[in-house]
Amino acid sequence: MTRKLLTATATALVLGFIAAPAMANDVQIQQFGFGNTAGGGQVGTNNLIGVFQNGAFNAVMSDQFGNGNVAATGQEGFNNSSQTSQFGNFNSAGVGQFGDNHTSVLTQDGNGNIAAGVQVGNGCSANISQNGSGNVAAFVQVCP
Secondary structure (H helix, E strand, C coil): CHHHHHHHHHHHHHHHHHHCCCCCCEEEEEEEEECCEEEEEEECCCCEEEEEEEEECCEEEEEEEEECCEEEEEEEEECCEEEEEEEEECCEEEEEEEEECCEEEEEEEEECCEEEEEEEEECCEEEEEEEEECCEEEEEEEEC
């Protein structure tokens, strides 16, 4: 009986380690206010999505396909929208939007790309698309 119990326990432990990836993906979301939405998906390992939203009717969508990607979005205000899509490995994207009615779309297709920006005021729009590897893009916008 003891031998069967030990064998079953050892088998369960081994299967548990095999089923859990060594470098899992991570999603961190904080939302305050009302009507805020956040979504996305991750395929690969060691990816991170971070979202902070304060205000109302803000939306974030982040998708990651690859390994070691980081997408961070912070929004304060009303009716802001941000979308990040990463295809490849070790890409970093971040946007901060402060105010109302901002939109941003960051797309990275390749490896080791960096995109970051800040939008302040009302009604700014940014669209960054990176293809290939080692690209760097930054933007700062103040809109009335």
